[in-house]
Amino acid sequence: xxxxxxxxxxxxxxxxxxxxxxxxxxxxxxxxxxxxxxxxxxxxxxxxxxxxxxxxxxxxxxxxxxxxxxxxxxxxxxxxxxxxxxxxxxxxxxxxxxxxxxxxxxxxxxxxxxxxxxxxxxxxxxxxxxxxxxxxxxxxxxxxxxxxxxxxxxxxxxxxxxxxxxxxxxxxxx
Numbered sequence: 001x002x003x004x005x006x007x008x009x010x011x012x013x014x015x016x017x018x019x020x021x022x023x024x025x026x027x028x029x030x031x032x033x034x035x036x037x038x039x040x041x042x043x044x045x046x047x048x049x050x051x052x053x054x055x056x057x058x059x060x061x062x063x064x065x066x067x068x069x070x071x072x073x074x075x076x077x078x079x080x081x082x083x084x085x086x087x088x089x090x091x092x093x094x095x096x097x098x099x100x101x102x103x104x105x106x107x108x109x110x111x112x113x114x115x116x117x118x119x120x121x122x123x124x125x126x127x128x129x130x131x132x133x134x135x136x137x138x139x140x141x142x143x144x145x146x147x148x149x150x151x152x153x154x155x156x157x158x159x160x161x162x163x164x165x166x167x168x169x170x171x172x173x174x
Contacts, residue, residue, distance in 0.1 A: 098124055098173065105142040107135045124149075125170040136165050143169060150174055 005013070095117050102124070106112075112128040130136045140154050149171040156167045
């Protein structure tokens with residue numbers, strides 16, 4: 001095919017073809033750059049989301065760790081208090097035990113007037129009256145023969161009647 005167009009029109013046609021080619025390449029380049037920019041923006045957003053999630057997890061773990069430390073310190077304080085209470089009660093003498101042991105040795109005809117228990121000195125003293133002298137002697141023997149009481153002091157008045165005898169007992173606990 002022979003091109004019979006004048007040279008000016010030929011150059012114009014070439015110019016139009018080049019312009020179309022440049023325009024198509026420009027549009028394709030713009031589309032590629034826009035796509036690349038969108039891909040980068042999506043990657044940036046995903047990275048920010050993952051960073052925020054990681055930061056929130058770190059804060060949660062730190063808060064959890066802080067709460068665990070608080071709980072551990074409270075448990076340690078409570079354990080210390082319990083140990084001190086336990087130590088205190090191990091050093092104490094149960095008044096009820098002393099009362100039950102002494103009441104077993106007292107007869108039914110004994111009437112107590114006073115009962116004193118000194119925990120710091122571990123001493124017990126009581127006084128009262130008893131109906132018969134024979135009951136007093138039996139009670140005195142029971143207390144002296146008992147291995148549970150130390151430093152027994154059993155005193156009665158200087159004048160001892162046959163009935164309603166007043167007495168006083170003092171002893172130490174082991």
